[in-house]
Amino acid sequence: MSEIRQDWSDEQRRVDEIIELIDTRVERLEKETLESKSEMVEIRKNFWEDVTVNFEDTAEVAETFASMKQQAELLSERERTHGQASVQLKTLRKLRNSPYFGRIDFVEDGEQEADCVYLGIASLRDKEDENYLIYDWRAPISSLYYDYPPGPAQVETPMGTIQGELIVKRQFVIRDGIIISLFDTGVTIGDELLQEVLGRQSDAQMKSIVATIQGEQNRIIRNERSRLLLVQGAAGSGKTSAALQRVAYLLYRYRGILKADQIVLFSPNPMFNSYVSTVLPELGEENMEQTTFQDYLSYRIGKTFKLENPYAQLEYALTGLNQQGYEARMEGIQYKASGEFVAIMDRYLAYLGEQGLLFRSLVFMGGAVATAEAIAESFYSLDAGIAVPNRLRLVAEHLLKRLSERQQDARKEHWAADAIELLDNEAYVRAFQSLRRNKQYSGSTFDDHDRERDLLIDYVIRKNFKPLRSRVKKLAFVNLKATYRQLYADPAFARKFALEAGCSLPQRWEEICGATLERLDRGEMAYEDATPYLYLVERVRGFQTNTSVRHLLIDEAQDYTAFQFAFLKRLFPHSRITALGDLNQSINAHNAAGTSGFKALSDLYQPEETETILLTRSYRSTRQIVEFTSRCIEGGEKIQPFNRDGKVPGLTLVSGEDELHRLIPGRVRALLEEGHQTVAIICKTAAESLHAFQAFSSALPGLHLVERETTTFQSGVVVIPSYLAKGVEFDAVIVYNGSSVEYSRESERRLFYTVCTRAMHELHLYAIGKWSPFIPAGSLAVNGSSD
Numbered sequence: 001m002s003e004i005r006q007d008w009s010d011e012q013r014r015v016d017e018i019i020e021l022i023d024t025r026v027e028r029l030e031k032e033t034l035e036s037k038s039e040m041v042e043i044r045k046n047f048w049e050d051v052t053v054n055f056e057d058t059a060e061v062a063e064t065f066a067s068m069k070q071q072a073e074l075l076s077e078r079e080r081t082h083g084q085a086s087v088q089l090k091t092l093r094k095l096r097n098s099p100y101f102g103r104i105d106f107v108e109d110g111e112q113e114a115d116c117v118y119l120g121i122a123s124l125r126d127k128e129d130e131n132y133l134i135y136d137w138r139a140p141i142s143s144l145y146y147d148y149p150p151g152p153a154q155v156e157t158p159m160g161t162i163q164g165e166l167i168v169k170r171q172f173v174i175r176d177g178i179i180i181s182l183f184d185t186g187v188t189i190g191d192e193l194l195q196e197v198l199g200r201q202s203d204a205q206m207k208s209i210v211a212t213i214q215g216e217q218n219r220i221i222r223n224e225r226s227r228l229l230l231v232q233g234a235a236g237s238g239k240t241s242a243a244l245q246r247v248a249y250l251l252y253r254y255r256g257i258l259k260a261d262q263i264v265l266f267s268p269n270p271m272f273n274s275y276v277s278t279v280l281p282e283l284g285e286e287n288m289e290q291t292t293f294q295d296y297l298s299y300r301i302g303k304t305f306k307l308e309n310p311y312a313q314l315e316y317a318l319t320g321l322n323q324q325g326y327e328a329r330m331e332g333i334q335y336k337a338s339g340e341f342v343a344i345m346d347r348y349l350a351y352l353g354e355q356g357l358l359f360r361s362l363v364f365m366g367g368a369v370a371t372a373e374a375i376a377e378s379f380y381s382l383d384a385g386i387a388v389p390n391r392l393r394l395v396a397e398h399l400l401k402r403l404s405e406r407q408q409d410a411r412k413e414h415w416a417a418d419a420i421e422l423l424d425n426e427a428y429v430r431a432f433q434s435l436r437r438n439k440q441y442s443g444s445t446f447d448d449h450d451r452e453r454d455l456l457i458d459y460v461i462r463k464n465f466k467p468l469r470s471r472v473k474k475l476a477f478v479n480l481k482a483t484y485r486q487l488y489a490d491p492a493f494a495r496k497f498a499l500e501a502g503c504s505l506p507q508r509w510e511e512i513c514g515a516t517l518e519r520l521d522r523g524e525m526a527y528e529d530a531t532p533y534l535y536l537v538e539r540v541r542g543f544q545t546n547t548s549v550r551h552l553l554i555d556e557a558q559d560y561t562a563f564q565f566a567f568l569k570r571l572f573p574h575s576r577i578t579a580l581g582d583l584n585q586s587i588n589a590h591n592a593a594g595t596s597g598f599k600a601l602s603d604l605y606q607p608e609e610t611e612t613i614l615l616t617r618s619y620r621s622t623r624q625i626v627e628f629t630s631r632c633i634e635g636g637e638k639i640q641p642f643n644r645d646g647k648v649p650g651l652t653l654v655s656g657e658d659e660l661h662r663l664i665p666g667r668v669r670a671l672l673e674e675g676h677q678t679v680a681i682i683c684k685t686a687a688e689s690l691h692a693f694q695a696f697s698s699a700l701p702g703l704h705l706v707e708r709e710t711t712t713f714q715s716g717v718v719v720i721p722s723y724l725a726k727g728v729e730f731d732a733v734i735v736y737n738g739s740s741v742e743y744s745r746e747s748e749r750r751l752f753y754t755v756c757t758r759a760m761h762e763l764h765l766y767a768i769g770k771w772s773p774f775i776p777a778g779s780l781a782v783n784g785s786s787d
């Protein structure tokens, strides 16, 4: 006991010394930033006074430029120094509050003395700048802390593998420079601290987990070998958390080489983006790019079509059961998501290389400069060995020439002369300026009438042809809409490609074709058509690849289609992919069986390029909740709950909606009184959420309704549809209606599981009439069937 007390005071003394050092640095840096700031203001203010401006002759002009350049360089140098100092200051202030969270004493084989390594969110060196007082948690040596309990250990460093023994492993909680808790641990990361962290109430933002990263999460974070890293993990096993720490790790490991904008995170929805957006800034890092697949689709084709949202598609899948054409649409959604359809599309593309690509005529003032047939002929007369996008570029060059010829002819036509008569004053001045810019005219006004007329005619003609030229350059003479449509125009057409690809068409293909045509003709693009269509567009026109992105992280990857994975791989050809997901949470319209999951993605890479990491320990929910939820799914016995105690999930069966609406507000109020910060009433669909929201809003003032457009994650009480709750968590979850009417199909099992696993501390389920068959049998006996 006294030994610990001695250790404690020694450690506190060390913390005090470090804080003293930090204070000195902060003071110095504050002074420096203040100075550089006032210098910057001064330079900006006097910029033109300190520059010698003289444009009289070439020598003077050169001197003026040199002087301006010098002044600009001085300013940007001060700005850089100021920026660096501000970043350092921010980090130091964070360290001052909590300088570190861990310590390891490591004796290297062959050495006598132990190296004492303290780990924090950033490095700190001593006064002489020689020794590390704190190591960044991402430094190679820090890995020992996450990977080993005391005993033999080894670490990979740039100099090779170092072996030795870990003799001390200590954890700290330091707040405002005071050690609040300190203990030596015999395991990788002491459960005590994790207990404490996990037991806290949640807020509206995800937290950084640096102090308690688990060994298997560390493998995800530091993985550098694989082209494709697949993480399959139970609900709440820390996939998203590990992914975000991985980004921070990569930015540290490749600092100077990798920039935050070369890392892209694809997340399920904008609200989720807001939920995770503070983790990296909290660690002092710049945020990576965050987007959703839908955002990307909408950016690419949202102007051409009325694009369906994936959640609208899912809402249809959940609610459209009785609508005409439902079965065919569902079959179409599944088929268009599949690898088989990628294969069919590939055959179709090969076919288009030889025939069938549809073009638009190039029309000027009602007359064809080149008809669609002539363009097709010119395209197919080119060597078929040349790739389609390259052939199109050759055709474009030819068409631009045709346009130039047509432009020449236009000079003889009266419309151009008529058009100049109609030029208003402003247009006339613009024409004049444009001619001057293009060096076609150097006088200060038009003085020669004929010359003026010629130049203006030229101007008017060029202006009229400009949109046409730009359409040709963008290859808009290929009619991709019609080419995509053609695949469905005759249901027998695709059969040939299916045969070649060795796959079959779905049973209701004819119906699928009919419905697809109807939608396309209405200018609508169903979500299931969006990726195949864009794939066709990109393969025909040449993929607009993004070569600068080096790391792509795909969260909730179980909900991506084989088609989307194939597309993403082409879109980011130089990128490594980290895909994180849970097959038990597949909630989408395309994968009714919920089985294919990552296979489609791993099929795109060689086995030696791929690594799979399984996470089976669940951290989010209490042991009682995990024991309940893991029995809702097959194979759930493999999920290990983290040992944190709470209440057994509450089960309340009611006879009707009135009773349901009476009981839930009372439960919410009780939860808030217990101190829970975030409470979610989770409904199955958006329609049901709206209904519940209307029923509860007067009894629960301040209640929020989360809709698919919601962009910020809020604390308090929310009503949310099941599929939007994906990826986020709440202190307490109320399942609005867990009845057999709502959740009984196999695909709804995963929805039900996803809903229940959002709860951290408390889970309460209500149902009207009869319980869903997914409620674990034993739970009903324990709880009874009503409150």
Ligand SMILES: Nc1ncnc2c1ncn2[C@@H]1O[C@H](COP(=O)(O)OP(=O)(O)OP(=O)(O)O)[C@@H](O)[C@H]1O
Binding pocket: 194, 197, 198, 207, 209, 212, 213, 214, 217, 233, 234, 235, 236, 237, 238, 239, 240, 241, 242, 582, 585, 619, 620, 726, 727, 728, 729, 757
């Ligand atoms: N090592 C850890 N230390 C502390 N907290 C952790 C750790 N790992 C995970 N958590 C916490 O567990 C909860 C679940 O983590 P996260 O959301 O990353 O899991 P997930 O696997 O992405 O979940 P899901 O698939 O259900 O969306 C979060 O509150 C997170 O902070």
